[in-house]
Amino acid sequence: xxxxxxxxxxxxxxxxxxxxxxxxxxxxxxxxxxxxxxxxxxxxxxxxxxxxxxxxxxxxxxxxxxxxxxxxxxxxxxxxxxxxxxxxxxxxxxxxxxxxxxxxxxxxxxxxxxxxxxxxxxxxxxxxxxxxxxxxxxxxxxxxxxxxxxxxxxxxxxxxxxxxxxx
Amino acid sequence: xxxxxxxxxxxxxxxxxxxxxxxxxxxxxxxxxxxxxxxxxxxxxxxxxxxxxxxxxxxxxxxxxxxxxxxxxxxxxxxxxxxxxxxxxxxxxxxxxxxxxxxxxxxxxxxxxxxxxxxxxxxxxxxxxxxxxxxxxxxxxxxxxxxxxxxxxxxxxxxxxxxxxxx
DNA sequence: TATTGTTATACTCTATAACTATA
DNA sequence: TATAGTTATAGAGTATAACAATA
Numbered sequence: 171x172x173x174x175x176x177x178x179x180x181x182x183x184x185x186x187x188x189x190x191x192x193x194x195x196x197x198x199x200x201x202x203x204x205x206x207x208x209x210x211x212x213x214x215x216x217x218x219x220x221x222x223x224x225x226x227x228x229x230x231x232x233x234x235x236x237x238x239x240x241x242x243x244x245x246x247x248x249x250x251x252x253x254x255x256x257x258x259x260x261x262x263x264x265x266x267x268x269x270x271x272x273x274x275x276x277x278x279x280x281x282x283x284x285x286x287x288x289x290x291x292x293x294x295x296x297x298x299x300x301x302x303x304x305x306x307x308x309x310x311x312x313x314x315x316x317x318x319x320x321x322x323x324x325x326x327x328x329x330x331x332x333x334x335x336x337x
Numbered sequence: 338x339x340x341x342x343x344x345x346x347x348x349x350x351x352x353x354x355x356x357x358x359x360x361x362x363x364x365x366x367x368x369x370x371x372x373x374x375x376x377x378x379x380x381x382x383x384x385x386x387x388x389x390x391x392x393x394x395x396x397x398x399x400x401x402x403x404x405x406x407x408x409x410x411x412x413x414x415x416x417x418x419x420x421x422x423x424x425x426x427x428x429x430x431x432x433x434x435x436x437x438x439x440x441x442x443x444x445x446x447x448x449x450x451x452x453x454x455x456x457x458x459x460x461x462x463x464x465x466x467x468x469x470x471x472x473x474x475x476x477x478x479x480x481x482x483x484x485x486x487x488x489x490x491x492x493x494x495x496x497x498x499x500x501x502x503x504x
Numbered sequence: 505t506a507t508t509g510t511t512a513t514a515c516t517c518t519a520t521a522a523c524t525a526t527a
Numbered sequence: 528t529a530t531a532g533t534t535a536t537a538g539a540g541t542a543t544a545a546c547a548a549t550a
Contacts, residue, residue, distance in 0.1 A: 192496060194478055195372050195466040197485040202369010203500035204492050205362050238531060247519060252533060274526045274531040299362040305491035306484060311361055314484045317477055318364040324472040325371050329359060333370035405508065414542060419510060441508040441549045 198321075205302055206334070212294050216287060217261075221246075223295075224332060225254055226280070226288050229264060234277035236269060245328065246335035263287050365488075372469055373501070379461050383454060384428075388413075390462075391499060392421055393447070393455050396431060401444035403436060412495065413502035430454050 192200070210220050218226075228243060229235060237255060241248040255278055258264040263284035269275040280288065303311045327333075359367070377387050385393075391411060396402060404422060408415040422445055425431040430451035436442040447455065470478045494500075 192486075193462070193466045194482050194485065195376065195462070195469050196497075196499075197482060197489060198365070198369045198469070199373040199376070199501075200369070200494055200499050201485050201488050201492070202365045202367070203373065204489075204494055206366040206370065207500050207503065208492075209362065209366065236531075248532075249520085249534085250518065253518090256533095272527075272531085276532075295360070295362065299360045302362050302365070302488060302492070305487045310484055310487075313480065315361050315364060317473060317481045317484075318361065318368050319359075320472045320477075321368050321469060322364060322371075325368070325375075325469070327367055327371055330363075332363075332367050333374050334366075336374065403508075415509075416511085416543085417541065420541090423510095439508085439550070443509075 205298075206332075208302070209295070209298050212298055213291075215294070216290055218287075218291070220332070221250075221254055221335065222258060223291055224330065224335070225251070225258065225278070226263065226284060226291060228330060229278045229280055230285075230288055234267070234269075234279060236275045236277050238275075240278060243328070243330065244335045245331045245333075250335075258284070372465075373499075375469070376462070376465050379465055380458075382461070383457055385454075385458070387499070388417075388421055388502065389425060390458055391497065391502070392418070392425065392445070393430065393451060393458060395497060396445045396447055397452075397455050401434070401436075401446060403442045403444050405442075407445060410495070410497065411502045412498045412500075417502075425451070 206220065213220060213223060224244060225240060228240060235243070237251045238248055240246075240255075241251045244251070255264060255266070259266060261283075262281055264278050265281055266276040267279050269277050303314070306314065373387065380387060380390060392407060395407060395410060402410070404418045405415060407413075407422075408418045411418070422431060422433070426433060428450075429448055431445050432448055433443040434446050436444050470481070473481065
């Protein structure tokens with residue numbers, strides 16, 4: 171990022187304002203950070219952070235997960251998951267349910283209020299996505315997803331594991 | 338981000354591992370954060386942060402800029418620019434030159450060592466970019482840049498102004 | 505009175521590591 | 528002895544706001 175790479179297909183336009191043209195790596199970091207910041211901004215409406223949203227999404231489907239498993243999926247530190255789950259539980263969006271057969275372990279499950287909030291969250295995420303890609307056609311958006319997924323796979327990124335959780 | 342958006346062209350593959358497939362907004366945030374983190378990792382070789390790199394790049398070309406002007410271009414807080422320039426100056430990479438006609442103002446200029454470091458920086462950025470897009474053809478990489486630039490323009494992002502500087 | 509640069513302070517975020525309770 | 532969860536502490540990074548010099 172920070173606009174240093176020399177792009178392979180150099181644009182020979184006469185007046186680049188300052189320095190090299192932005193390569194795809196810088197653009198990715200720039201646009202990605204904007205997308206993250208804008209999403210966070212929208213989430214303030216629900217008084218949630220993106221990290222909260224990631225947990226709500228994760229526990230919404232599939233087999234129950236305890237906190238270690240959530241941490242592993244998100245590549246987050248377990249102590250951070252504790253804090254986030256605390257906040258979600260205080261707000262009545264999730265519950266800690268003891269796991270049968272191991273009293274140390276607590277599965278995190280959505281409450282009815284949590285399911286409702288998840289609905290709002292999905293509406294916000296969809297609006298966010300539409301705003302972000304408003305200047306793209308449907309085909310272009312699909313193409314973008316293909317390219318990004320290819321990069322994500324190449325980099326070994328796990329689905330749903332935002333590097334903002336990174337440990 | 339955090340994988341919440343419902344994509345317009347839902348992939349009906351049988352076994353999505355967990356929750357909705359990643360929309361382009363989440364993918365952008367995820368891949369962008371990875372790109373930024375990986376670049377920062379590479380820069381440790383030079384004991385520089387991405388923010389340092391952005392300033393070096395900015396002062397490398399065009400008319401001289403003072404610290405306020407650098408802050409405006411990067412959309413950073415002026416006090417943060419002071420700190421970053423301090424560190425670059427301590428390392429002998431830039432100099433503060435009094436601006437003729439206004440003794441309050443200091444232009445930031447590269448030293449010879451700074452120009453040399455900028456060269457290393459560009460090699461690192463190029464290697465980073467090639468690694469990131471290794472799974473893309475040249476055409477695909479060019480297409481990616483087109484789409485990202487369109488999104489960046491639509492969002493009003495300034496060239497070189499990474500939201501990580503955001504004030 | 506406004507502007508450039510600087511410094512000091514406070515705040516936020518999060519990793520680390522110590523601790524408990526269970527296994 | 529190892530694991531799940533929790534808590535306390537410390538550190539990094541950064542915005543805020545007060546300040547000094549100059550305009």
